[in-house]
Amino acid sequence: MRLVPREQPGPAFVLAVSALAVLLAFAASLVLLALYGASPVEALRVVYQGVLADPRGFAEVLRRAVPLTLAGAGLALAFRAQFWNIGAEGQLLLGAVAASGVALFGPGEGITKLFLMGLAAFVAGGLWAALPAYLKGRLSVNDVITTLMLNYVAIYLVEWLIHGPWKGRSVFGFAYTDRFPASAWLPTWPGTALAWPGVLLAVAFAVFFAWLLFATRLGFEIRVVGENPEAARYAGIRALSTLFWVALLSGGVAGLAGFVEVAGTHHRLLAPLQISLGYGYTAIIVAWLGRNHPLTTLLTGLLIGFVFAAGDVAKVALATPFQLVQVVNGLILFFLIAAEVPIRYRIVWGSDRG
Amino acid sequence: MDGAEASPPSQETPPFLELRSLTKRFPGVVANDRVSLSVRAGEVHALLGENGAGKSTLVSMLYGLLQPDEGEILLAGRRVWIRSPKDALSLGIGLVPQHFLLVKKHTVAENVALGLPGVPFLAPTRGLEVQLRQLGERYGLPVDPRAYVWQLSAGEQQRVEILKVLVRDVRLLILDEPTSVLTPQEARGLFQVLRRMKEEGHAVIFITHKLEEVLEVADRVTVLRRGRVVATLPVAGASRARLARLMVGEEVAPPKAERTRPPGEPLLFVEDLWVKSDRGYFAVKDVNFEVRAGEIVGLAGVAGNGQSELIEALTGLRRPSRGWIRLGERDLTGRDARVYFEAGVAHVPEDRTHRGVVPSLSVAENLILKHYRYPPFARGPLLDRRAVRAFAADTVERYRVVAPSVDAPVRLLSGGNIQKLILARELYARPRLLVAAHPTYGLDVGAAAQVHRLLLAERDRGAAVFLVSEDLEEILALSDRILVIFDGKIVAELSPGEASKERLGLLMAGVAA
Numbered sequence: 043m044r045l046v047p048r049e050q051p052g053p054a055f056v057l058a059v060s061a062l063a064v065l066l067a068f069a070a071s072l073v074l075l076a077l078y079g080a081s082p083v084e085a086l087r088v089v090y091q092g093v094l095a096d097p098r099g100f101a102e103v104l105r106r107a108v109p110l111t112l113a114g115a116g117l118a119l120a121f122r123a124q125f126w127n128i129g130a131e132g133q134l135l136l137g138a139v140a141a142s143g144v145a146l147f148g149p150g151e152g153i154t155k156l157f158l159m160g161l162a163a164f165v166a167g168g169l170w171a172a173l174p175a176y177l178k179g180r181l182s183v184n185d186v187i188t189t190l191m192l193n194y195v196a197i198y199l200v201e202w203l204i205h206g207p208w209k210g211r212s213v214f215g216f217a218y219t220d221r222f223p224a225s226a227w228l229p230t231w232p233g234t235a236l237a238w239p240g241v242l243l244a245v246a247f248a249v250f251f252a253w254l255l256f257a258t259r260l261g262f263e264i265r266v267v268g269e270n271p272e273a274a275r276y277a278g279i280r281a282l283s284t285l286f287w288v289a290l291l292s293g294g295v296a297g298l299a300g301f302v303e304v305a306g307t308h309h310r311l312l313a314p315l316q317i318s319l320g321y322g323y324t325a326i327i328v329a330w331l332g333r334n335h336p337l338t339t340l341l342t343g344l345l346i347g348f349v350f351a352a353g354d355v356a357k358v359a360l361a362t363p364f365q366l367v368q369v370v371n372g373l374i375l376f377f378l379i380a381a382e383v384p385i386r387y388r389i390v391w392g393s394d395r396g
Numbered sequence: 397m398d399g400a401e402a403s404p405p406s407q408e409t410p411p412f413l414e415l416r417s418l419t420k421r422f423p424g425v426v427a428n429d430r431v432s433l434s435v436r437a438g439e440v441h442a443l444l445g446e447n448g449a450g451k452s453t454l455v456s457m458l459y460g461l462l463q464p465d466e467g468e469i470l471l472a473g474r475r476v477w478i479r480s481p482k483d484a485l486s487l488g489i490g491l492v493p494q495h496f497l498l499v500k501k502h503t504v505a506e507n508v509a510l511g512l513p514g515v516p517f518l519a520p521t522r523g524l525e526v527q528l529r530q531l532g533e534r535y536g537l538p539v540d541p542r543a544y545v546w547q548l549s550a551g552e553q554q555r556v557e558i559l560k561v562l563v564r565d566v567r568l569l570i571l572d573e574p575t576s577v578l579t580p581q582e583a584r585g586l587f588q589v590l591r592r593m594k595e596e597g598h599a600v601i602f603i604t605h606k607l608e609e610v611l612e613v614a615d616r617v618t619v620l621r622r623g624r625v626v627a628t629l630p631v632a633g634a635s636r637a638r639l640a641r642l643m644v645g646e647e648v649a650p651p652k653a654e655r656t657r658p659p660g661e662p663l664l665f666v667e668d669l670w671v672k673s674d675r676g677y678f679a680v681k682d683v684n685f686e687v688r689a690g691e692i693v694g695l696a697g698v699a700g701n702g703q704s705e706l707i708e709a710l711t712g713l714r715r716p717s718r719g720w721i722r723l724g725e726r727d728l729t730g731r732d733a734r735v736y737f738e739a740g741v742a743h744v745p746e747d748r749t750h751r752g753v754v755p756s757l758s759v760a761e762n763l764i765l766k767h768y769r770y771p772p773f774a775r776g777p778l779l780d781r782r783a784v785r786a787f788a789a790d791t792v793e794r795y796r797v798v799a800p801s802v803d804a805p806v807r808l809l810s811g812g813n814i815q816k817l818i819l820a821r822e823l824y825a826r827p828r829l830l831v832a833a834h835p836t837y838g839l840d841v842g843a844a845a846q847v848h849r850l851l852l853a854e855r856d857r858g859a860a861v862f863l864v865s866e867d868l869e870e871i872l873a874l875s876d877r878i879l880v881i882f883d884g885k886i887v888a889e890l891s892p893g894e895a896s897k898e899r900l901g902l903l904m905a906g907v908a909a
C-alpha cells in the first residue's frame with residue numbers, strides 16, 4: 043500500500059470525507075458506550091428522542107452551539123492570519139466578567155443595558171487577545187504560549203472576583219455574584235432555556251467574518267499575512283496592525299460568547315468551569331473542522347453543540363459520565379486528522395504496477 | 397514545420413528514457429499533448445519552449461509530481477509508473493526544480509539530509525557536511541553546509557537544490573531552468589558538471605530559455621510549443637535563429653535601447669550606505685551612487701555579494717545600519733515598504749514565489765497586492781471586487797499573462813507568467829523608481845524582449861531604473877551606466893562603451909581590471 047499525493051481535492055470531496063470521518067467517530071463512540079455497559083441501540087434511541095425529536099432538546103443543541111460558533115468563527119479568522127489563539131477560553135471569561143460588571147454595577151436600563159454589556163464583553167475579550175498579539179507582532183513572543191497562559195490568568199481573575207470583591211451579598215456560602223437585575227437578562231425562547239439573541243449574534247458574526255475576509259481590505263490583509271508573511275511585508279502590509287484587528291475581533295466574539303452565557307443562562311458570574319465547559323478550547327476544534335472558514339463554523343458549531351447536548355441527555359438517561367462529551371469530541375478530532383490522509387493522498391494498493 | 401526526428405531507431409539498445417504520447421490536461425489547457433521523446437544515456441537533452449509551453453509539466457511527470465492522463469514512460473525499455481518523487485529517486489531520476497523547495501529554517505546540510513536514505517538518526521548532518529563540501533568543490537558549487545537556507549540568495553539556494561540531487565547519485569538528472577540565477581561563470585561551472593555526468597554515462601534533461609546554453613552544452617534539443625513537440629533535432633548544425641523560430645514560430649527582434657531624450661535630474665541618492673545581512677555581518681559597505689530620472693543603471697555582480705541586501709534596503713525591506721537613501725527631496729532612510737511604495741518605488745523581487753506573489757491567492761488578488769489600499773480598488777474599508785476583476789482581466793490581456801482565469805491561484809501559473817504578472821503589477825502605479833532584480837529570470841526569448849521593451853519604456857517615460865541582473869548581456873544591452881558590486885562594495889562604474897562581458901566578469905570576480 044502506498045500513498046500518492048492528490049493534485050487538487052475538490053470541496054465536495056473534502057466535505058464527503060469529513061462527513062464520513064464524523065460518522066466513524068460517532069460509531070466509535072457507540073463502541074465505547076457498549077464497553078461502558080450501555081446498549082448502543084438504547085443510546086441511539088435516547089439521543090434521537092431526547093435531542094433530535096424534541097424541540098426542547100434541539101434548543102439545547104443551539105444553546106451549546108452559540109458560544110462554540112461565536113468563538114469558533116473568531117478563531118477561524120485568527121488562524122487564517124497565523125495568529126495561534128489558544129486563548130478563546132480566557133477571552134470568553136473576560137467577556138463574562140465585563141458583562142457581569144456592567145450588569146451589576148453599570149448604568150443603563152432595558153435594551154441599552156444589554157447593549158452595553160455586550161459591548162463591554164466584546165472589548166474585554168478583544169483586548170485580552172490583543173495583548174498576546176502585540177507581544178507577537180512587536181517582540182516575536184510565541185502566541186501559543188501567551189494566549190494559553192492568559193487563560194489561567196482569566197480563570198483566577200474570575201475566581202478572585204466571585205470569592206472576593208464581587209461575591210454576592212445574598213448568596214451565603216456560595217462563590218458567585220448576586221443575580222443580575224432582570225433588565226440584564228437575555229430573553230429566552232418560550233419553553234426553552236435558549237437565549238435566542240445569541241443565535242442571531244452567532245449567525246451574524248459568522249456571516250460578517252466571511253464577508254470581512256473576502257470583501258474588505260482588512261480581510262485581504264489577513265489572508266496575505268497568513269499565507270505568505272514575507273509577501274505581506276513586501277506589499278507594505280503592516281502586520282502589527284493587521285494582527286491587532288484580528289485579535290480584537292477574534293477575542294471580541296469569544297467575549298460575546300461569555301456575555302451570552304452569563305446574560306442568557308446563568309444570570310450571574312460564577313465559577314469558570316460552570317460558565318464555560320471548555321467552549322473556548324472546543325472552539326479550536328470548531329474552527330479547525332470548518333477549515334478556518336467563518337461560514338462553515340455555523341455547521342461545525344452545530345455539530346459539536348449536538349455532541350454536548352447528546353452528552354447531557356446520555357448522562358441523565360444512561361448514567362454516562364459527562365466526560366463522555368470530551369471523549370467524543372476527541373474522537374471527532376482524531377478521525378478528522380486521520381481524514382487528512384485520504385483527502386491529500388490517493389491510496390494505491392500493490393507495489394509498482396497500477 | 398521542420399521537425400526532423402533525429403534519433404535513429406535502435407532495436408538493440410533501447411534509449412535510457414522514452415516517453416510515448418504523454419498527455420496532461422489541466423482545467424482549460426492541455427499542458428502536454430501527446431509528447432513523445434527519448435533520452436539516451438550519456439546525452440544532454442535540452443527542452444526548449446515559450447513560457448507555459450509545458451516544460452515543467454513534462455518533467456513533473458517524470459519526477460512523480462504529476463501523473464500523466466495518457467501515455468507511457470519507459471526506462472531502459474521497461475514501462476514504469478512514477479507516482480512520487482520517492483519512486484523517481486529510487487529509479488535514479490532526480491529533479492532540480494524551477495522553484496526551490498527548501499525548508500527555509502533549516503541549514504543546507506539539514507535540507508539535503510531530509511528524506512535521504514541511510515542518514516543516521518543522531519547527528520544526521522555530520523558526515524554529510526564533509527560530503528557536501530567535497531561535492532561542492534568537485535563541481536564548483538560552493539555553499540556553507542551550516543548556513544540557514546533563509547540566509548541564502550536565490551543563486552545559492554539553487555546550488556543547494558543541485559547538491560541535493562547530486563548526493564543521491566542519480567542516473568537521470570533533470571534541471572528546470574538551472575542557469576536562470578547563475579552568473580555566466582557559474583553556469584559554465586555547471587556545464588562542466590553536466591559534461592562530467594555525461595561522460596560517466598548519465599542522462600541529463602535540461603530546461604532553459606537561453607539558446608546559447610542549448611548550443612553550448614546540449615547534444616539534442618526538443619522544442620515544445622503549446623504542449624506539443626514541434627521538433628527534436630541534434631544541436632550540431634542547429635543555429636540560434638532556427639531554434640528561436642521553432643520556439644515562437646516567428647523571428648524575435650531584440651529591442652533597441654536608443655533613447656528619445658537624455659536622462660534628467662538625479663532622482664535616487666544613495667550615500668554612505670552600510671547594510672547588514674541576516675547573518676549579522678555587513679553585506680553592503682559604504683555604497684554611494686545616484687540614479688537619474690530617465691536612466692537605467694545596471695548592477696552586475698556574482699550572487700551573494702550584497703545585491704540582495706542592497707535591493708532590500710532600497711525598497712524598505714531592510715533597515716540600513718548607516719547612510720542615507722533619498723528619492724528626490726525625500727529622505728526615505730529607515731522607512732518601511734509601504735512608505736517606499738507610496739513615494740513611488742516599485743520592486744520586482746528576486747524571489748518571486750516567496751516574496752513577489754502569494755501563490756495560493758488568485759491572479760486578480762496578486763495583481764492588487766500593493767494597490768488594494770487605494771482607489772479604485774478600495775472604497776473606504778471595502779474592496780471593489782468588480783474593479784479588481786476588470787483590472788485583472790485587462791492586465792492579463794495587455795501583458796499576455798497566460799492563466800486559466802483571473803480567479804485561478806497563481807501557483808498554477810508557469811514561472812514566466814508569474815514574472816509577467818509581477819511586472820504588470822509593479823508598473824501599474826507608474827513608479828518614479830523601478831528596482832528590478834533579475835526581471836527576465838525564467839522568461840522565454842519573446843517574453844524577455846517584451847520585458848526589455850517595458851523597461852526601456854519606463855526609462856523613456858522618465859522613471860529611474862535600477863536593474864540588478866546576472867545576465868550580463870541584459871545589463872550591457874539596457875544600461876546607461878553599469879556598477880559592479882563585489883564583496884559589498886561598488887568596485888567599478890562603467891559606461892556601456894567601456895564595458896564588455898570579459899571585463900565585467902573579471903571585475904565581478906574581484907580581479908581589478
Ligand SMILES: Nc1ncnc2c1ncn2[C@@H]1O[C@H](COP(=O)(O)OP(=O)(O)OP(=O)(O)O)[C@@H](O)[C@H]1O
Nearest residue numbers: 422427447448449450451452453808809810811812
Ligand atoms: N496544476 C495546474 N493546474 C492548471 N493549470 C496548470 C497547472 N500547472 C500548469 N498549468 C498550466 O499548464 C501550462 C504549462 O505550464 P508549465 O509550467 O509546464 O510551463 P513551462 O513550459 O514550464 O513554462 P515556463 O517557462 O514559464 O516555466 C501553463 O498554461 C500553466 O498555466
Ligand SMILES: [Mg+2]
Nearest residue numbers: 452494810811
Ligand atoms: Mg517552467
